[in-house]
Amino acid sequence: MSGKQSSALTAAPLLRRHAPVFAALGDETRLTLLARLCERAPCSISQLAADSPITRQAITKHLRVLEGVGLVRAEAIGRACVFELDAEPLERARDYLALVSQQWDDALARLKAFVEKKT
């Protein structure tokens, strides 16, 4: 319907919400941390740093980035700071990709129908 689209995907607020999550996912170290938390959660900063070639402070920074977009939650337990994954933003990101992908498939189908009609 209508030649006037733009709607769902380009709506600025939607983009502004998703871009930071993808940016947070766009780093190998952070992706590794997420995977690690996904398999053996919860983990303290030191535990996570022990598995990594980089320093504890670097790991902390990465964890704060992930926390900033809601991909992990931190809880202080005694002297340790324990992190746990939160899959919700992950699912929203996945849904967004599915939406774009779907919309593109639809566009291709419309194009195909148009071409065939013309022939």
Next chain:
Amino acid sequence: MSGKQSSALTAAPLLRRHAPVFAALGDETRLTLLARLCERAPCSISQLAADSPITRQAITKHLRVLEGVGLVRAEAIGRACVFELDAEPLERARDYLALVSQQWDDALARLKAFVEKKT
């Protein structure tokens, strides 16, 4: 099974493949370009730049980033350089998120079962 996991998610090659795609998606401008290409493709650089507050050269750089991870394909048509979306990397990224999300749900379920058994 087995307590020795790590496998699927932390495997280095997998991470190395996905991180750059997420990084490419982690910018509002590029997300806007993708959405735009998804709705009215194919588009030339100038067309895309006309919709944007930033310069043509900046748009070009962003398009090259997207092209670098295979999210778009470029084709020279006369003097114009026309871009089209490729949904395949998008779907792989989506699948990866789904996998992490799924694995996390499983981990939660195992934890819950463990706690209940203990009680």
Next chain:
DNA sequence: TAAACATGCAACTATTTGGTTGCCTGTTCC
């Protein structure tokens, strides 16, 4: 209580990134 541990904070560095401007080349179209 003292040692060992877990973390936070701050300063600093190097690299990457997002953006710009200026200029040059190739392509349409009148």
Next chain:
DNA sequence: GGAACAGGCAACCAAATAGTTGCATGTTTA
């Protein structure tokens, strides 16, 4: 052929990022 258009290339800039080191603080635990 010449004007207008589409794009490439290169130099440059400012801000953000990924990483480091050094040190101070709170928490276990022997």
